[in-house]
Amino acid sequence: MQTASAGVVLEAKNLVKHYKQRAGSFGLKHTTIKALDDVSIVLKQGSTLAVVGESGSGKSTLARCLLQLLPFESGEVLFHGQSLTELDSASLRKARKSLQMVFQDPFASLNPRMRVGEIVGEGLVIHGLGNASERLKKVQQMLERVGLNADDVKKYPHQFSGGQRQRIGIARALVLEPEVVVWDEPVSALDVSVQAQILLLLKALQKEMKLSYIFITHDLRVVRHIADDIAVMNKGKIVEQGMVEAIYQSPKQDYTRDLLKAIPGQK
Amino acid sequence: MADILSIEHLNVALKKSPSRLLVKNTSFKLASGKTTCIVGESGSGKSLTALTIMGLLSNQLIATGRVLFNGVDLTTLDNRGMQKIRGAQIGMIFQEPMTSLNPVLTIGFQIGEVLTAHQALKGNALKASVARLLTQVGIPETRNSSYPDELSGGQRQRVMVAMSIACEPALLIADEPTTALDVTVQAQILTLLDELKSRMNMAMLFITHDFGVVSDIADDVVVMFRGEIVEAGPKEQVLGNPQHPYTKALLDCVPDVAGKKELNPIDYAWLNHHELSNSGASS
Incomplete structure (x- = not known):
């Protein structure tokens, strides 16, 4: 086992991920798309790293590779210095409890046939945590913590608004008391007023539960409010990374400069 | 300056429950060469207002009030009358360019369709017009035989813009036209729309929830909340004070x-x- 560098909770080293695409007549040939091309990031304990880029830049692929939801060609992901690729499936499952993800679309990411209590409590069942009544109590406490009601366990997702559904997704991830949460565009589908509520909630939860965040987004205004560090991706590569303040004030790369310039409302 | 569009006391409600108004007593005006942004959260009635102007309201809904366009009350027109205006004098752009374009027809054909329908253009004249429109929105005219899936999201939205301005409309209604696009592409499309608006002296009604976009392109702003206009006025005033x-x-x-x-x-x-x-x- 390697030793973890102090204060680093999650680290990706030289990740390479290829997608094969059919090409040529009758799709007999393949072309390779480099979705991740030698990507390395470091997530510090208790901090938020924003990964930004346009569609197709590879940011969501990176999120999925970090959590071992997608296999990758080469490179490694270290969680507390331990390579996740080297773990057997039982140990990986254990590690997954500490690595949670929340998705963009609060309508697509909740099973419409399951009650909220089952959705939020499913992770507890899978990881064999507590008995039924302990689980219920935990789920109810978590729902209240994210701004819903304990009674909501009996309801179905369609009975909630978009912002409330996103809160259900947050409760589902956090009920397992993870260390790292990967947020894949968690506020992009929400109205600004709801977006502001959720962003404040995320900040409060981070402090309270000592969470480290990877925050995938295309919105550079949101990044400024939530993140400590930023990694800018373009065509599968990280073109620039560093502290948010520093990069916003003096971007080194043309691409970062273009992105910052394109933010509406600066004329 | 003459108002091209004047909405007067517009109400929209479900036929089933006419007492619950989804758009309440909405009135505003729009002048040629000016951009008015309607902002509000989802469910505030901004899209319903736009759909009513275009006469595209679902038959479950009922609208009362007047929509004066060039002095004609659009709510009194039948379907056929409305079809003559829609696409010709009022252009429209929607949020999702992929669902608004027909995937099995080339973009050249789809742009040409508008011109055939409203101006009866054919043959070489039609070809020339389509090529001119494509160039105007920044797509090489050689792409006119491309299908929508061969284009990027930004290019598809450019095709939508080309279709909407094909007949040089006096009014362009854009319902969240850049929401689904990347920021850099969004900036390009906003610049394009602004240029076209000035060059053709169009009035633009732009629906958005993004205040950044509003501050970039609006002359006037209408803020809607729960179906009502809560505030309206020049951009500087509404955003600044x-x-x-x-x-x-x-x-x-x-x-x-x-x-x-x-x-x-x-x-x-x-x-x-x-x-x-x-x-x-x-x-």
């Missing part, structure tokens, strides 16, 4: 790129109370 508590609260939710501002979500309970006690006349 908002009068209504809802406008103020909404602006407080918008993250700024400088990161200086504290985010402050809307307290709806407070707003309700404030609305009831002050009923419009805000501090």
Whole structure:
């Protein structure tokens, strides 16, 4: 086992991920798309790293590779210095409890046939945590913590608004008391007023539960409010990374400069 | 300057429950060469207002009030009358370019369709017009035989823009035309729309929820909340010195790129109370 560098909770080293695409007549040939091309990031304990880029830049692929939801060609992901690729499936499952993800679309990411209590409590069942009544109590406490009601366990997702559904997704991830949460565009589908509520909630939860965040987004205004560090991706590569303040004030790369310039409302 | 569009006391409701209004007593005006942005959260009635102007309201809904376009009340027109205006004098762009384009027809054909329908263009004249439109929106004219899936999201939206301005409409209605696009592409499309608006002296009605976009392109701003206009006026006034508590609260939710501002979500309970006690006349 390697030793973890102090204060680093999650680290990706030289990740390479290829997608094969059919090409040529009758799709007999393949072309390779480099979705991740030698990507390395470091997530510090208790901090938020924003990964930004346009569609197709590879940011969501990176999120999925970090959590071992997608296999990758080469490179490694270290969680507390331990390579996740080297773990057997039982140990990986254990590690997954500490690595949670929340998705963009609060309508697509909740099973419409399951009650909220089952959705939020499913992770507890899978990881064999507590008995039924302990689980219920935990789920109810978590729902209240994210701004819903304990009674909501009996309801179905369609009975909630978009912002409330996103809160259900947050409760589902956090009920397992993870260390790292990967947020894949968690506020992009929400109205600004709801977006502001959720962003404040995320900040409060981070402090309270000592969470480290990877925050995938295309919105550079949101990044400024939530993140400590930023990694800018373009065509599968990280073109620039560093502290948010520093990069916003003096971007080194043309691409970062273009992105910052394109933010509406600066004329 | 003459108003090209004037909405007067527009109400929209479900046929089933006509007493519950989805759009309430909405009135505003739009002049040629000017851009008015309607902003509001989902469910505020901004898209319903646009659909009513275009006569595309679902038959479950019923609208009352007047929509005066060039002096003609559009709500009195039948389908056929409306079809002559839609696409010719009023252009439309929607949010999702992929679902608005037909995937099995080339973009050249789809742009040409508009010209055939409204101006009976054919043959070489049609070809020339399509090529000119493509160039105008920044797509090489050689792409006219491409299918929508061969284009990027930004290019598809450019095709939508080309279709909407094909007949040089007096009014362009754009319902969240850049929401599904990347920021850099969004900036390009906004610049394009602004240029076309000035060159063709169009009036533009632009629906968005993004205050950044509003501050970039609007002349006037209409803020809608729960089906009603709570505040309207020149951009500088509405964004710089908002009068209504809802406008103020909404602006407080918008993250700024400088990161200086504290985010402050809307307290709806407070707003309700404030609305009831002050009923419009805000501090």
